[in-house]
Amino acid sequence: MVDYIARDGVALLQVNNPPVNALSHHVRVAIEEGLKKAGQDPRIKSIVISGKGSFIAGADIKDVSKPTILELCDLIESSGKPVVAAIKGFALGGGHEIAISCHYRIAHEKSKFGFPEVDIGILPAAGGTQRFPRLVGLEAALDLIPSGRHIGAAQAFKLGIVDKVVRGDAVEEAVKFAKSIAGEPLVDRRTSQRPVMGAENAFLAAAVKLAMKKKKGMIAPIVCLSVSFMGSLLPFEQGIQVEAAEAVVVFTSGQMGALQYAFFAQRAAPKWLLPCGASFKTVKGRPIRNAAVIGAGTMGTGITMAMLNAGIPVTLVEQDRKFLDKGVSLLKLLYAGSVSLRKITQDQCDAILSKLNTAVGYKSLTNVDLVIEAVYENMALKKQIFAELDRICPPETFLWTNTSALDIDEIASATRRPDKVLGTHFFVPAYHMKLLENVRGKLTSAETVASAQMFGTRIGKIPVVVGNCHGFVGNRMLHKYVYEADFLIEEGCWPEDVDMVAENFGLPLGPFKVRDLSGLDIRVRGLLEQAKAAGIEINPATRFLNGERISLLSKSLVDKGHCGRKTGRGFYNYGKPGGKIPLNDRFIKDVIVEYCAERGIERRKVAYQEIEERLFLPLINEGFKILEEGIASKPEDIDTIWLLGYAWPRHTGGPMYYANMVGLDKIYNRICHYNELHKHSAHWQPSLLLKKLAASKTPMKDWMEVAQASSKL
Ligand SMILES: CCCCCCCCCCCCC[C@H](O)CC(=O)SCCNC(=O)CCNC(=O)[C@H](O)C(C)(C)COP(=O)(O)OP(=O)(O)OC[C@H]1O[C@@H](n2cnc3c(N)ncnc32)[C@H](O)[C@@H]1OP(=O)(O)O
Numbered sequence: 042m043v044d045y046i047a048r049d050g051v052a053l054l055q056v057n058n059p060p061v062n063a064l065s066h067h068v069r070v071a072i073e074e075g076l077k078k079a080g081q082d083p084r085i086k087s088i089v090i091s092g093k094g095s096f097i098a099g100a101d102i103k104d105v106s107k108p109t110i111l112e113l114c115d116l117i118e119s120s121g122k123p124v125v126a127a128i129k130g131f132a133l134g135g136g137h138e139i140a141i142s143c144h145y146r147i148a149h150e151k152s153k154f155g156f157p158e159v160d161i162g163i164l165p166a167a168g169g170t171q172r173f174p175r176l177v178g179l180e181a182a183l184d185l186i187p188s189g190r191h192i193g194a195a196q197a198f199k200l201g202i203v204d205k206v207v208r209g210d211a212v213e214e215a216v217k218f219a220k221s222i223a224g225e226p227l228v229d230r231r232t233s234q235r236p237v238m239g240a241e242n243a244f245l246a247a248a249v250k251l252a253m254k255k256k257k258g259m260i261a262p263i264v265c266l267s268v269s270f271m272g273s274l275l276p277f278e279q280g281i282q283v284e285a286a287e288a289v290v291v292f293t294s295g296q297m298g299a300l301q302y303a304f305f306a307q308r309a310a311p312k313w314l315l316p317c318g319a320s321f322k323t324v325k326g327r328p329i330r331n332a333a334v335i336g337a338g339t340m341g342t343g344i345t346m347a348m349l350n351a352g353i354p355v356t357l358v359e360q361d362r363k364f365l366d367k368g369v370s371l372l373k374l375l376y377a378g379s380v381s382l383r384k385i386t387q388d389q390c391d392a393i394l395s396k397l398n399t400a401v402g403y404k405s406l407t408n409v410d411l412v413i414e415a416v417y418e419n420m421a422l423k424k425q426i427f428a429e430l431d432r433i434c435p436p437e438t439f440l441w442t443n444t445s446a447l448d449i450d451e452i453a454s455a456t457r458r459p460d461k462v463l464g465t466h467f468f469v470p471a472y473h474m475k476l477l478e479n480v481r482g483k484l485t486s487a488e489t490v491a492s493a494q495m496f497g498t499r500i501g502k503i504p505v506v507v508g509n510c511h512g513f514v515g516n517r518m519l520h521k522y523v524y525e526a527d528f529l530i531e532e533g534c535w536p537e538d539v540d541m542v543a544e545n546f547g548l549p550l551g552p553f554k555v556r557d558l559s560g561l562d563i564r565v566r567g568l569l570e571q572a573k574a575a576g577i578e579i580n581p582a583t584r585f586l587n588g589e590r591i592s593l594l595s596k597s598l599v600d601k602g603h604c605g606r607k608t609g610r611g612f613y614n615y616g617k618p619g620g621k622i623p624l625n626d627r628f629i630k631d632v633i634v635e636y637c638a639e640r641g642i643e644r645r646k647v648a649y650q651e652i653e654e655r656l657f658l659p660l661i662n663e664g665f666k667i668l669e670e671g672i673a674s675k676p677e678d679i680d681t682i683w684l685l686g687y688a689w690p691r692h693t694g695g696p697m698y699y700a701n702m703v704g705l706d707k708i709y710n711r712i713c714h715y716n717e718l719h720k721h722s723a724h725w726q727p728s729l730l731l732k733k734l735a736a737s738k739t740p741m742k743d744w745m746e747v748a749q750a751s752s753k754l
């Protein structure tokens with residue numbers, strides 16, 4: 042676990058604990074033993090700590106026994122023989138704390154440094170909140186520790202974290218350097234003994250404000266700030282005591298469990314398993330060498346960028362030259378933006394764009410591994426395109442669709458290769474958002490699923506396999522939340538009341554601000570199409586569709602020209618078309634009141650708790666129905682979809698974890714309560730799986746056993 046190599050008076054302690062050299066119990070014990078052995082051996086004059094492959098990615102999140110990392114850090118720093126950290130890859134969390142306890146740090150130019158603790162709900166509580174400000178000054182410490190972000194070696198050098206950046210082998214350089222400083226005094230090399238630079242400055246208020254914005258609702262970043270700041274005013278030993286006391290507050294807050302669950306859920310979600318038993322372990326995907334995208338609108342251009350960025354050559358196809366030119370101009374604009382922000386160089390931009398081809402019509406697609414369709418959300422159009430692609434593309438070409446909600450099986454039925462048809466549901470902006478919902482149809486083969494998952498990972502996404510149903514996992518759950526938001530307005534809330542509750546819960550924007558952003562007309566169009574498909578003519582008195590309660594409030598606003606931010610008014614007033622600041626508006630309230638009066642809906646005061654429950658319980662209930670139906674194969678998949686696709690507050694773990702944390706019996710009882718009151722909304726009918734899990738008090742890790750046992754009955 043830690044190799045001890047003695048050579049020319051230098052003891053090299055090399056951590057060897059794949060995959061990320063986490064500081065598990067046996068690693069900590071071995072480092073301690075190595076340090077003691079080197080300390081006692083008179084032939085050893087200096088010590089180098091490094092990691093095989095990478096340095097150390099931090100504590101092993103699952104293991105917090107003794108010796109603690111804090112004890113190790115103290116042992117390193119107090120060593121009478123110089124200790125040099127040789128850093129390649131990641132020096133994160135406890136690994137970073139070990140590094141800054143060493144007397145010198147030599148880093149490879151590609152190495153990364155950071156304190157990701159806040160993102161898993163804890164503090165750098167192995168002395169990191171105290172040593173780091175002493176090394177880099179208070180301002181930089183208050184910036185980096187609560188942000189959790191990684192920085193590169195060049196910035197680490199500028200901040201004084203590392204003493205030397207090297208291009209070659211950092212370990213060899215460190216060993217050479219360690220030999221050269223044997224016997225030198227270490228007094229000014231012990232980080233804990235340094236004063237904190239800039240301690241008198243009032244950086245705290247600004248840092249707290251930023252952390253509250255960037256890490257909304259999270260406790261750890263705020264505690265990190267207060268502990269680092271307080272420590273800067275105290276002697277090191279007292280600062281360590283403050284750190285330990287405050288760490289307990291954070292460890293017992295409940296957020297630590299949720300954030301660590303989210304960390305592992307995100308890594309578990311891409312590991313797919315189909316009801317037939319095929320899984321990521323048994324089926325290999327086919328690599329994608331080149332691809333085509335149909336439709337150069339918002340999604341098509343974003344998907345094209347995601348592929349180009351991963352080095353996949355793409356042919357972008359449109360229905361006519363005008364739309365194609367518009368899409369290509371948008372793409373070029375986005376890349377030019379990346380160049381001006383120095384995210385890529387002009388040469389890189391040119392290399393990326395050299396892999397882009399364009400075409401009007403599909404005739405040229407005779408030699409592509411994959412086509413992703415991203416045209417308007419219209420079943421007839423999509424089927425027509427899939428039939429044509431099926432005729433033109435080679436039989437082994439995968440045909441995937443970016444539909445947000447349509448039936449994958451129906452789209453596949455237009456082809457003679459339904460086994461190669463799958464939904465690749467990207468999120469806006471597709472080049473940036475990490476989530477990819479891969480929707481398997483009834484006839485989609487395991488090889489196609491494996492290929493889509495492999496493809497997702499290659500383009501930098503977290504791909505999650507889901508089953509085929511209206512809206513798949515994410516949008517199906519979202520629709521229930523959106524419905525209830527509208528009903529709450531009908532019953533007496535204002536848009537800002539509902540948005541405030543959602544935002545207090547931790548979402549970045551409430552449902553009405555989101556609706557204004559994406560455009561009210563889109564949802565209204567969807568609703569009208571749904572009504573048309575059901576053969577129902579919408580009129581001002583319509584309150585039900587197929588026996589289900591609906592709200593036409595958005596339609597009333599759209600009819601008055603309120604389409605959202607783009608028209609300057611939606612559920613809020615933005616002052617001008619394209620305005621960004623939402624203001625409450627008497628006129629909009631009048632529309633709401635008039636809408637209710639026309640339909641004889643009596644408005645009332647709705648309590649905060651009711652708003653919160655009515656927004657989130659139907660969505661959670663739907664999540665359990667999704668598990669029950671096998672649309673998702675584990676709760677981690679649903680939570681990952683919500684964390685990455687819909688900005689669900691990470692410190693609550695995701696909707697399924699949150700439900701478990703609140704207590705399934707409580708959740709179930711409240712859903713039953715609302716089901717009694719709202720008989721015309723099927724989303725209040727409690728999930729049978731939820732009922733069973735609540736009654737049996739089954740731990741979350743065993744939910745799927747109950748779900749599978751139930752589906753066999
Ligand atoms: C009342 C209660 C009191 C409790 C008292 C407790 C006292 C404890 C004292 C605490 C002192 C604090 C010490 C320290 O400050 C704390 C820490 O160090 S916390 C850890 C900080 N580090 C991280 O968070 C790093 C997390 N990892 C990553 O960011 C990435 O993995 C990576 C290193 C950037 C590499 O990324 P990738 O190459 O993409 O690889 P993956 O992410 O897919 O990971 C591969 C594999 O490794 C597993 N893994 C990663 N990190 C850890 C980890 N820290 N612990 C355990 N396992 C880890 C990951 O799950 C993957 O596993 P797989 O999915 O393949 O099984």
Ligand SMILES: NC(=O)c1ccc[n+]([C@@H]2O[C@H](COP(=O)([O-])OP(=O)(O)OC[C@H]3O[C@@H](n4cnc5c(N)ncnc54)[C@H](O)[C@@H]3O)[C@@H](O)[C@H]2O)c1
Pocket residue numbers: 335336337338339340341358359360361364415416417418419422426443444445446466467468469
């Ligand atoms: N915009 C979103 O938020 C979002 C998110 C996820 C999924 N989706 C889905 O992605 C798809 C595309 O959505 P969008 O927002 O990019 O739409 P869009 O209106 O921005 O773009 C659609 C493009 O398809 C082109 N097109 C239409 N018919 C075509 C044909 N026969 N051949 C080639 N091109 C054709 C149009 O010219 C247009 O440029 C839809 O199915 C939508 O539901 C959208």
